[in-house]
Amino acid sequence: MNKQILSPRLTLTRLARQDWELIHSIYSNPALMKHIGEVKSDEEIRRTFDKEIAPWSIKSTHWLTWIINENSSCNNVGLISICTRNLEKLTAEVGFIILEAYKGKGYATEAIKIIIEFAVDTLGFKKFIAVCSEEHLGSRRVLEKAGMFLDEIVPNCTQIDGKLVNDCLYSLESGYFFIDRDARGI
Template identity: 30%
Template structure:
């Protein structure tokens, strides 16, 4: 089981007992307003079961990690990554915090921890972050972690009948602070 630690957070592998937290975050329309229309129970069950399987960097699958507050054990949210292109050393990162974990710097702290671990564990050249143009909180997390806005993908996906522009961010491993 993978366990990473930051000043305030424990970041660990997803486990079976995380199902209720996974379901709660992934079904909450407010949490998903910039990401997706919340999936149904069957789709989320399949997604959860897939993410419980042993993960390999080269698989192209998401590594889903649970974020917990060390002092209280409180569930904060999820973070993770996947290898977009092994030959180019490109990794996409992501995070989704529960409402109770937002606005406290946990997104930034957990993402920095995952980036540091990935740099030490794999041959990463570049980290990629995508977020909806309207998602100011996610934009702040990426920018606080040193990511540079490299462009906007206009009308990149359709969400509940609305076209969403995605901001494309990049961070070279050599640039991380």
């Protein structure tokens, strides 16, 4: 499995033990979790982290996660993950979290594009899905810029801070891939 995936502005590095502090700081941060879910306890974060650093194959049920780094500064930008959702139909879910200081720079869109390219070329996925809360307009814009289509809005689907929110279900199928392999249309 590729340890690093490169683009003009980003390096994605497979999650490793040394990334514990970053992962802990993300999943325990109320501002970053505001549109994703409940802030996790230290114990929950540790369990999730241990799963995500375990060996991964397309048959795995846990997320395959990379840390997103900005090439110009080598700073951590956030994380991006994929998870097999339907092996028979070669469908993967894409998820991402971008640190506040790096939002609005196009890094999430760029990371999604290169992860999808990697997942198609290396893992053979044919379809990608993503879920975000209806009120998280930034994530919705990112998914649409990455070429994904809004399929459905499911009312009162996910609980965040004791409140049920609507989920937006996005998808991208192989016939609609945006990837420009010559220019790496990122």
